[in-house]
Each structure stands twice: as C-alpha cells, then as structure tokens.
Amino acid sequence: MTDPGLPDQWDDRVAGALAFLRERLTGDYEVDNFGFDRHLTDGVFLPLLRPLYNQWFRTEVFGVEHLPKEGPALVVANHSGTVALDALMLSVAVHDETSARRHLRLLGADLVFRLPVLSEMARKSGATLACNPDAERLLGEGELVGVFPEGFKGIGKPFAERYKLQRFGRGGFVSAAVRTGTPIVPVSIVGAEEIYPLIGNLRPLARLLGAPYFPVTPTFPWLGPLGLVPLPSKWLIEFGEPIPTVDFVDSADDPMVVFNLADQVRETIQQTLYKLLDRRPDAFSS
Amino acid sequence: MGRYLGAHLAARLAADPRIERVVGIDSTAPSSDLAAVLKDVDVHQIDLRTPGVLRVLVDARVEAVAHLAVTTAVDQHGGRAAMKELNVIGSMQLLAACQQAPRLHKLVVRSSTAAYGASFRDPAIFTEDTEPREIPRGGFAKDVLDIEGYVRGFRRRRPDVGATVLRFAPFIGSTVDTSLTRHFAAPVVPTVFGRDPRLQFLHVDDAFEVLHRSVAESHPGTFNVAGAGTLTLSQAVRRAGRITMPVLEPGLGIVAGLGRGTVSLDQLDLFVHGRVVDTTKLIREFGFTPRTTAEAFDEFVRSRRSGEALPADRIRALEQTLLEGFRRTRAARAALEAGT
Numbered sequence: 001m002t003d004p005g006l007p008d009q010w011d012d013r014v015a016g017a018l019a020f021l022r023e024r025l026t027g028d029y030e031v032d033n034f035g036f037d038r039h040l041t042d043g044v045f046l047p048l049l050r051p052l053y054n055q056w057f058r059t060e061v062f063g064v065e066h067l068p069k070e071g072p073a074l075v076v077a078n079h080s081g082t083v084a085l086d087a088l089m090l091s092v093a094v095h096d097e098t099s100a101r102r103h104l105r106l107l108g109a110d111l112v113f114r115l116p117v118l119s120e121m122a123r124k125s126g127a128t129l130a131c132n133p134d135a136e137r138l139l140g141e142g143e144l145v146g147v148f149p150e151g152f153k154g155i156g157k158p159f160a161e162r163y164k165l166q167r168f169g170r171g172g173f174v175s176a177a178v179r180t181g182t183p184i185v186p187v188s189i190v191g192a193e194e195i196y197p198l199i200g201n202l203r204p205l206a207r208l209l210g211a212p213y214f215p216v217t218p219t220f221p222w223l224g225p226l227g228l229v230p231l232p233s234k235w236l237i238e239f240g241e242p243i244p245t246v247d248f249v250d251s252a253d254d255p256m257v258v259f260n261l262a263d264q265v266r267e268t269i270q271q272t273l274y275k276l277l278d279r280r281p282d283a284f285s286s
Numbered sequence: 287m288g289r290y291l292g293a294h295l296a297a298r299l300a301a302d303p304r305i306e307r308v309v310g311i312d313s314t315a316p317s318s319d320l321a322a323v324l325k326d327v328d329v330h331q332i333d334l335r336t337p338g339v340l341r342v343l344v345d346a347r348v349e350a351v352a353h354l355a356v357t358t359a360v361d362q363h364g365g366r367a368a369m370k371e372l373n374v375i376g377s378m379q380l381l382a383a384c385q386q387a388p389r390l391h392k393l394v395v396r397s398s399t400a401a402y403g404a405s406f407r408d409p410a411i412f413t414e415d416t417e418p419r420e421i422p423r424g425g426f427a428k429d430v431l432d433i434e435g436y437v438r439g440f441r442r443r444r445p446d447v448g449a450t451v452l453r454f455a456p457f458i459g460s461t462v463d464t465s466l467t468r469h470f471a472a473p474v475v476p477t478v479f480g481r482d483p484r485l486q487f488l489h490v491d492d493a494f495e496v497l498h499r500s501v502a503e504s505h506p507g508t509f510n511v512a513g514a515g516t517l518t519l520s521q522a523v524r525r526a527g528r529i530t531m532p533v534l535e536p537g538l539g540i541v542a543g544l545g546r547g548t549v550s551l552d553q554l555d556l557f558v559h560g561r562v563v564d565t566t567k568l569i570r571e572f573g574f575t576p577r578t579t580a581e582a583f584d585e586f587v588r589s590r591r592s593g594e595a596l597p598a599d600r601i602r603a604l605e606q607t608l609l610e611g612f613r614r615t616r617a618a619r620a621a622l623e624a625g626t
Contacts, residue, residue: 011613011616015609018608019605022602025596025601026527026596026598026602027517027523028525029521031484031517031521033410033411033484033515033516034410034411035482110406113406113407114406115480116478116480117480120480124482129406129407129409131407133411133413133416134409134410
C-alpha cells in the first residue's frame, strides 16, 4: 500500500517515462544549432553511462570547484583507453558533480563525424567537430567545451606508454581559448589506460578499414564481443586550477604564446597524473 | 516570373508605393492562376538567353533587377541539362545584360545555402564567409556556386551597382511545393541510416519580405536567409506525424524513387550532413527576423494535416490510456491487499 502522505514514486516514474516517450514520438523537444539534444542526453545517454561511471569504474572526482558555475571554460584532458570512454566519463563527471548540472560540449575528430550512427550519437550528445569556428562559437555562447589535444596519438598508444602524455598537436585549442579570453581548465584522468590495454596494433587491417589503428588487447579480438567489455579499473579525475587567458587576447596568432600556454597545460596535466597514480597503488583497487 | 515566387514578389513590389513600375520577364507565360496575381505587372515573355532582355532593361529604364530564375530541382520534362541551362546560362546572360543596363543600380540574386556544400569536415554553423570544403556533388549546389561566381564578376565590373546575394534555406509553407515538402507528404519518410541531419527552413512569406526589402531598400552584400534554430530530420518527420524509415545511404535514392518524388544528390547530401547557417548578419542589416525553423515547420504541418501516420493527439490519448490503466491496476492491487 502506498502512503498517501508521501509522493508516489512509481506513479511519477511511469508518468515521466510515458511523457518522455510521447515527447520523443511527437518531436516535442529542442535541439540546438549544433544538434545537441538535451532531452535525449538527460533522458537516455547519461542514465546509460551512470552505472559504468559509478559501479564499474568507481570514479572519484577532485577539484570540481575549478569548473565555473556559469560561463565558458575550455576543459583540456589527457586521452587514453583505445576507445574514447574517457570522454564519456568526463561528460558524466561534469554533469553529475557540478551543482549547475552543466553539459560538457566535446570536440571530436572528423572520423567521428564521417561514420554513420556514431556521428548521429555524437551530435545528439552535444559534441561537434574539433575546429576553431565551432570551438569559438561554443565558448562565445558560454558553454563548457571539452577537448583532448592528443587525439588518436593518445587514445591509440601502446599500454607500455600509459600515462605518458603525447604531443599536443598545433595547439589549436589554445588559440580558440585565447581568442575568446576563456580560462583553460586542465583535467587529468587516471583509469582509462587500463580498460582496454593495447598490446598490439594490426596496421594493415587498420589501413584496410581506414581506421587510425586496429587494437589488439588481452581480450580483443580473441574473446569476440566479450572482448569489448572494458576492464573494471579504478578511475580518478582531477580538475586543475583554471589557467586564465584574458591577458593574451591580442596575441592569439602568436605561435610563441600559443605554444607556451599549451606547454603549461600539458605540464600541469602530466604532473597531476603522476600525483593521482601515487594515490592509486593498484589499478583495480576499490 | 511565370512561377510562384517571381509572380508573388512582383505583385508585392507593384503594391509598394515606393516602386513606380514592375516589369516581369520569363521564358514561359504565367499560368492562369498567377495571371490574376500579376495584373499590375508589365509581363514580357522573353527567353533569358536572348538579347530581348537587354532591350527591356534599357527601354523600361530599369533601376533594380531581382533574379529569381534559379530552379532547385530537375523537373519532369527537361532533365538536368535544362536545369543547368536555366540556372547557369540564364544567370550568365541576365548578368551580362544587367552589366550593360545604364540606369541599373541594384541587383538582387537568389542563391541558396547549398552554396556551402556538404562535408563532414564542415563547421556546424556556416557564416557568410565560410568557404565550401569540397565541390558539392549535387547539380543544384554546383549551379549555385557558378551563379555566385558570375555575381562576383559582375560586382567587379559594375562597382556602382549594389548587388545583394540571398542564400536561402529551403522554403516551406502551406503554398510551397518542392521536392523537400513532398518528401514530408508520404506517411513513411525515408531517411539515411545512422544520420540525423540538422535542417533549417525558411517560411516563404519571410522570403518575400527579405526579397522585397532587398529591392525597395539598399542592402548590398551576401546574406544567409533562414529561420533561426534547427530541427533534425527525424524530429521534423515526427512533428509532421510521419514515420521515419532509415535506409542505407546508397539505397535511399531507390527507395524514395519507389514512392513519388526522387531524391537528388543535393538532397542526399543534405540528408547526410545537414546544414545550419548563422543569420546574425541578415537580422542586423535588414532589421527583420524570419520565423524560426520550428515555427515555420509547425505552420507547414498545421496546413497539411492529412495522411498523418502518427497524429500527436492519438499518441497523447494512448499515453493517457496507458497511465490510467497503470493507476487502475495499482489501485485494484492496493484494495486487494487492504482486503486480505
């Protein structure tokens, strides 16, 4: 029996789910200019990722106060793990750990937008192509923008090189931040390196498929689809102190300024990674 | 002129006291229902590709030319060759005539957001100065790029003429009949599997308003003209009460061909990549904000209620039924538990 004094939880849930389905079926939701579907992200994507974030990876987050409550910031993180689960987990962290429930707008490689299904999911979850016009527009609209400057070099590196930051490309992300005067928040993610330890790369197969690499892990492709289950490593995510860029607004095209800032961000992330690794003696601890 | 857009713009301009006289040129005579619209317009039936055009421009001492003879899709009789002939050769000849018209000081050219092409490496939102990454595959998009190329040449040769290029998003409205609006007419709408492109529309009445202001006022430059915001294709299909049928990309043309209309490469590119443009420049320069894409589309949907496969009110009714059923079952169980 339900207590009439208490809110009826099951009634709310069923009514909410039915309303959600009706809104989906009649197209009664908003999509922003980038294709971000908040309705679907909050209603489906984030709830699907949460068990992975909480129970499977037991993610712990530090320094979330460094994210602005409102207004723009460029969130720059290390990239690893063969499959870009770290981007998804970072999105969950930003949304669930901030009181304002902010959404991280990820910048993705063009490969993501070339592929069917993946491109659709990426746009709906708020991602867009990693290019300066999009980054600057999002920052100009006051969004939190997430970027992984290592790109495929970071995500597809062998397990032996884990937690060694790769080169940061041309630092395009820095010029986007500088041009809009947006602070850069360096983020260090520990845990993603162990989910699919990359022990080999079948280059000919990768070239055949047009992929940047074809991973061989202890479980993939040997165990077939079972090999796609990520190993349950322990995750730590630390948001570092914001690095202001307002002083450089006039020198967004100066390669020296861009390079120095990129290097500062890279160093901060690398040092924090070592610190976090000390705090986590065992990759699969609880 | 002989078609919907030209005839109605001409009629609007004729009703504007600021404009003394409106001359209409088309290669075909206006249809009987448009002839009534054109009663105050001086209609000349001339092929754009003949010298007759220049004679009309000089004789009538034309001061402003609005070039709308740009067709977006292949029609039944002429095929792609006729479409290109009209779009590219027609524009070239008309601009050549304009160049020699002594009193001309304003040129308005209809273009399209298809000028941005379609590529997965494109930024999400196009501003007027975004260059296309790849030469588009679609015939219409290629024509648009050619036409804009001619306008650039014209601007160089006649710097005294203010040229306005309007890059329109696809038109929509109760009176619009294009391959895109026909696409939304079938109960089941084919889409590309794994893609949900962002679409933008422009209400055709807002297109008239912008064209009218371009002719009557002075706004030289290139402008995106679209309803703000976006709808994804699946969202638009659902709002129209239709059902999406995802088809693998190479099969879309065949499937759509089985129904009525065909899907051109232009449309296929749009259905894969989508297209959203920034209209800040238009709003600032014209002081006019078109209806948003969602508003324009909803108005279109309201005007075409027939053939809905999934009407919103039926879904709402089903939701209510399910919810009431659930509540009744629980109440019954609670009563049963209380009884024992």
